[in-house]
Amino acid sequence: MTISEIREQYLKFFADHDHAILPSASLVPENDPTTLFTGSGMQPMVSYLLGEPHPRGVRISDSQKCFRSGDIDEVGDNRHTTFFEMLGNWSLGDYFKQEQISWMFEFLTNRLGLDPQNLYVTVFRGNTELNIPKDEESAALWQSLFASKNIEARIGEDSEKNGMGPGERIFYYGEKKNWWSRMGVPSNMAVGEPGGPDTEMFWDFGANRQLHETSVWKEEPCHVNCDCGRFVEIGNNVFMQYVKKENGFQELSQRNVDFGGGLERIAAAVNGDPDVFRMDVFAPAIQTLLVMSGKQYETHTHAFRVILDHLRAATFLIGDGVNPSNKDQGYFVRRLIRRAVRFAHQLNISENVCAKIGATFIDVYADAYPSLSAAREQVVIELEKEEKKFQQTLKQGMKKFVELLNQEGEKKISGVDAFDLVQSYGFPIELTQELAQENGFVIDIETFKAEKEKHQALSRAGSEQKFKGGLADTSEMSVKYHTATHLLHQALRQVLGDMVVQKGSNITPERLRFDFPYPERLTEDQLKQVEGLVNEAILKKLPVHFEMLTLDEAKARGAIGLFTDKYAEVGDKVKVYFVGDEAMEDVFSKEVCGGPHVSNTSELGKFQIQKEESIGSGLRRIKAILS
Ligand code: SER
Numbered sequence: 026m027t028i029s030e031i032r033e034q035y036l037k038f039f040a041d042h043d044h045a046i047l048p049s050a051s052l053v054p055e056n057d058p059t060t061l062f063t064g065s066g067m068q069p070m071v072s073y074l075l076g077e078p079h080p081r082g083v084r085i086s087d088s089q090k091c092f093r094s095g096d097i098d099e100v101g102d103n104r105h106t107t108f109f110e111m112l113g114n115w116s117l118g119d120y121f122k123q124e125q126i127s128w129m130f131e132f133l134t135n136r137l138g139l140d141p142q143n144l145y146v147t148v149f150r151g152n153t154e155l156n157i158p159k160d161e162e163s164a165a166l167w168q169s170l171f172a173s174k175n176i177e178a179r180i181g182e183d184s185e186k187n188g189m190g191p192g193e194r195i196f197y198y199g200e201k202k203n204w205w206s207r208m209g210v211p212s213n214m215a216v217g218e219p220g221g222p223d224t225e226m227f228w229d230f231g232a233n234r235q236l237h238e239t240s241v242w243k244e245e246p247c248h249v250n251c252d253c254g255r256f257v258e259i260g261n262n263v264f265m266q267y268v269k270k271e272n273g274f275q276e277l278s279q280r281n282v283d284f285g286g287g288l289e290r291i292a293a294a295v296n297g298d299p300d301v302f303r304m305d306v307f308a309p310a311i312q313t314l315l316v317m318s319g320k321q322y323e324t325h326t327h328a329f330r331v332i333l334d335h336l337r338a339a340t341f342l343i344g345d346g347v348n349p350s351n352k353d354q355g356y357f358v359r360r361l362i363r364r365a366v367r368f369a370h371q372l373n374i375s376e377n378v379c380a381k382i383g384a385t386f387i388d389v390y391a392d393a394y395p396s397l398s399a400a401r402e403q404v405v406i407e408l409e410k411e412e413k414k415f416q417q418t419l420k421q422g423m424k425k426f427v428e429l430l431n432q433e434g435e436k437k438i439s440g441v442d443a444f445d446l447v448q449s450y451g452f453p454i455e456l457t458q459e460l461a462q463e464n465g466f467v468i469d470i471e472t473f474k475a476e477k478e479k480h481q482a483l484s485r486a487g488s489e490q491k492f493k494g495g496l497a498d499t500s501e502m503s504v505k506y507h508t509a510t511h512l513l514h515q516a517l518r519q520v521l522g523d524m525v526v527q528k529g530s531n532i533t534p535e536r537l538r539f540d541f542p543y544p545e546r547l548t549e550d551q552l553k554q555v556e557g558l559v560n561e562a563i564l565k566k567l568p569v570h571f572e573m574l575t576l577d578e579a580k581a582r583g584a585i586g587l588f589t590d591k592y593a594e595v596g597d598k599v600k601v602y603f604v605g606d607e608a609m610e611d612v613f614s615k616e617v618c619g620g621p622h623v624s625n626t627s628e629l630g631k632f633q634i635q636k637e638e639s640i641g642s643g644l645r646r647i648k649a650i651l652s
Contacts, residue, residue, distance in 0.1 A: 026295050027305045028110075029393060031137065032088050032288055035112045038132050042124075044114055045081035049090045049394065052345045053354060056507055056532045060207075061354050062092040066113030066285045067263075068207065072619060073117050074219050074265050074281045080573060080600045080619070083119040088112050088288060090345075090394070092338055094357050097364070100334045101327045103300040104257055107361070108338035110288040112260075118279025122163055125262050125282045129226065130170040133259075137295050141174045143229040145249045145256060147196045149203040149222030155211055155274055157267070159197070163224045167195050181248075188246025202250050205263040205283070214269040219277060223263040226286075227256040228294035259294055260286030307333050309385035317381070318372035328368040332382065335361040335368075336408075340383040341390075343404045344397040346528060348641060349411040362411045367453055379408040403642065415451065422450030426457065430464055440472025448480070502534035505629050508569060508622040509559065509651055510537050511604060512632070514585070515614035516558035517541060517647075520551050527586060528644055536635070536650050543645045547637050559632040562613045566627040567605045571620060574601050584615040 026034075036046050050069040052062055063069065066089035073079040089111045099105040116125070133139045146167050151159030164180055171178035171194060181193035189196075197203075200210045206220030214220055227249045249256040265281040267274040289301040296304070302311075302322075310333050311322050322329045339361040342354065349359040362379055369378045383404055391398040425446060429438050438461055446452035454473065461468050510530055517525040521543055529540035547555075574582065576599060584601045602622055605612035623629065629651055636648040 026137070026292065028288060028292050031292050031295060032110070032112070032393060034136055035132065035286075035288075036086060036088065038128070038136055039084075039086035039114045042084070042128060044084040044086040047081065047085060047087040049087060049110075052090050052092050052342055053347060053529065055530055056503070056510075061357075062094060063089065064091050064093045065089075065207070066091065066111040067115070067265075067283045070113075070115055070283070071207075071219065072621065074115070074277070074283065075268070076118075076278050077620060078600075079117055083117045084115070085117065086112075086114040088393070090341055092342065092357075097335075097357075097360065101330055103254065103302070104290060104293070106289065106301060106334045106338075108334065108341055112284075112286045112288050112291070114282070114284045116280075116282035118281060121280050121282060122166060122264060125284060126163060126166045126224065127170060129260065129262060129284070130167075133226070133291075134174065137291070139228070139294055141171060141176055143231075143294075145194050145196070145227040145229060146224055147198050147203055147227070147249060148224045150197040150199050151222075152200060152211075155200075157222060157274065160203075160222050160224065160264075163262075163264075164195050164197070167224070171195075184246075184248035185250065186246075189248050196249060198250060205261060205265075206269075211269070211274070216269050216271055218269050219265055219267065219281075220269065221263050221265040221267050221281075221283075223261050225258050225262070226260045228259050228290075229256055230294075230297075230299040231255070254299065257290055257293065257299060258287075259290045260284065302330050302333055306386070306389045307337075309389060310336070310382050313381055313385055314369075314372065314374075314378075317376065317378060318369075318374050320372050325372055328371045331368045332365045332372075332378070335365040336379055336382040337386045339365070339379070339408065340386045340404055341394075341397060343383075343407045344387075344394070344400040346400075348407050359411060362408065363415050363451055364453070366412055366415050367456060377409060377412050379412045380405045383408045418451045422446055422452035425450060426452070426460060430466065436464075436466045438466055438468045440469040440474070440476050443468050443470075443473045444476035444480070447477075503532050504621050505623055505651055506532045506534075506537040507620075508604070508626065509629055509632055509649070510539055511602065511614045511616050511618070511622070512559045512562050512626070512629075513537070513539055513555070513647065513649060514541075514616065515604075516555045516562075518585070519558060520554045521547070529646075536648055539647045539649075540640060540644050541647075542643050544643055546639070547645065552634055552637060556632060556634050562604065563626045563629045563632060565605075565611070565613075566625055567611070567613055568625055569602060569604050569622050570624075571600050571602045571618075571622075574599060579615075579617055582615060584617050586616040586618060 040046050050063060054060060054063050054068060066087065079085060091111050092108050094107065096105055096107050100107060133144065134141050148163045149160040151157055168178050177192060178194035179192040181190055181196040184196045203223050203225065204210060204220065205223045206214050206218055208214045208218055247253055247255060263283040265283045266277055268277050289304050292304045293299055293301050311329065314329060314332060315321065339358050342358050347354040347358050349355055349362060365379060387397055387401050387404060429442055443454060443457050446457050447454055458468055510532065514527055525541045525543060527539065528542060531538040579599055579601050599617050600619060602616050602618050602620060603612055604614040604626060631652050632649060633652060634647055634649045638646050640646045
């Protein structure tokens with residue numbers, strides 16, 4: 026089965042079970058200062074899991090684009106990718122364990138035809154200190170489902186120590202494995218963060234493949250979570266029913282289900298091949314690499330995988346408006362492209378490769394992600410541009426490198442110089458090492474590592490600073506900035522015209538940031554007018570309320586921000602926020618939005634634009650504060 030077929034089957038299955046099907050949200054989260062990228066399907070759902078009513082109801086399903094920057098260095102094995110699609114379904118205070126577990130079993134075995142003999146599951150062992158009980162209900166549900174297929178599924182209590190006993194198929198694990206929150210284990214969670222125990226499903230790619238022989242864990246007994254590659258996690262049912270409080274966990278007002286499953290991993294199981302890079306979506310890119318390099322995937326697997334993963338991720342990220350740069354999200358796009366180019370060099374590819382590979386992905390995903398297809402030109406241009414820039418950087422780096430070789434004295438490159446090559450010239454250390462070796466030089470790798478760590482510690486401190494606060498303790502200020510963003514959006518349209526639409530928004534408790542298309546720098550006068558309009562709306566003490574409207578109604582009432590990628594079907598209801606009083610014919614802004622917002626603009630204080638700048642590609646950015 027192809028990736029597309031499985032995606033369709035899944036969404037159809039959940040549509041048949043009364044779920045509203047949503048298109049994927051952007052890879053760049055809106056109004057979420059806690060994270061740079063959408064890294065799981067539930068991320069755009071957080072406010073709804075916490076109790077905000079969802080405009081599409083209590084049963085939601087989608088296939089969400091995800092990017093996990095932390096996995097860049099993991100790429101190279103058969104199952105890690107930085108970009109992936111996560112199939113998701115949610116119960117927002119509606120169904121719970123019974124339905125979720127039965128549906129999953131039915132979907133995997135009956136719809137996709139997976140043999141239940143190769144299916145294994147894990148459940149939460151419970152934690153008395155946290156007062157979270159052992160999930161015996163889920164274990165019993167799984168047991169009866171396996172029994173319906175004449176499989177006696179025994180329960181393993183301690184498989185990470187003892188390995189898997191005969192007939193064992195359901196395993197208890199602690200919070201490291203069977204607890205899910207965006208921040209991981211309970212002790213890492215910030216106050217206000219939702220989380221819960223989960224039950225995960227694993228596919229057995231077969232003991233006879235001997236994959237585990239090559240594992241670093243081979244000294245230890247194999248079990249489903251041991252990472253040896255025999256078992257691959259294909260889905261995670263989270264019972265999102267708790268919220269972290271100052272003094273432990275509290276039940277949320279509603280019991281939610283949050284399911285997420287890696288589409289490619291499920292496809293790998295269906296196709297009986299543990300290598301996700303052999304799924305159909307990669308085939309045209311592999312073919313292109315083969316033609317360009319004359320090398321085979323089978324003999325140059327690692328380099329192929331890195332190039333395939335990184336350029337697909339970069340393609341999707343640029344498609345969502347993230348261009349390569351030295352900052353924030355853009356930095357990761359730059360890193361992905363540069364790393365891909367370097368691995369292309371390893372394959373002796375000397376022509377430009379990025380745009381060619383990117384184009385294969387745009388074609389493959391055109392139907393599922395029309396917005397990627399619409400951004401084709403932009404993606405191709407940015408990939409080209411960044412690759413050229415990097416070639417240039419490599420040239421300069423080479424010059425510097427040759428200077429180092431010509432230095433008098435022992436044939437050694439200092440760690441500081443090697444790190445400078447990374448920092449100032451984007452010259453990867455592996456490359457420096459290779460070149461040094463070719464020239465009979467050695468690198469002082471210990472000092473290099475120390476330099477790198479020093480730098481990482483600095484940037485970590487920087488990003489902690491940047492993301493400080495998180496959701497919970499900052500919500501009040503963030504909500505104010507959220508409403509101020511609506512006012513700014515409307516004010517800009519009044520002053521500059523209807524071409525102003527939100528292209529990006531980012532809110533922290535300290536400021537708002539708003540990106541929109543406009544061809545030139547805003548004049549002092551325009552900025553004053555915009556600021557004036559927002560402050561006027563604040564001084565008028567306008568009430569804020571929302572109504573649930575169909576898309577047609579929302580359009581007819583003049584609402585802006587109909588982000589079509591987010592709301593799939595005409596006829597479905599969306600939430601529209603009104604700032605002002607319609608009865609008094611004094612409505613300042615009408616915008617489709619999930620919320621939350623303040624209830625009156627008088628809560629906002631004084632609005633002040635701090636900065637207006639270009640961020641390239643005809644986009645402007647405004648930063649503003651409330652005081
Ligand atoms: N949030 C869970 C995960 O990302 C399930 O959707 O694994």
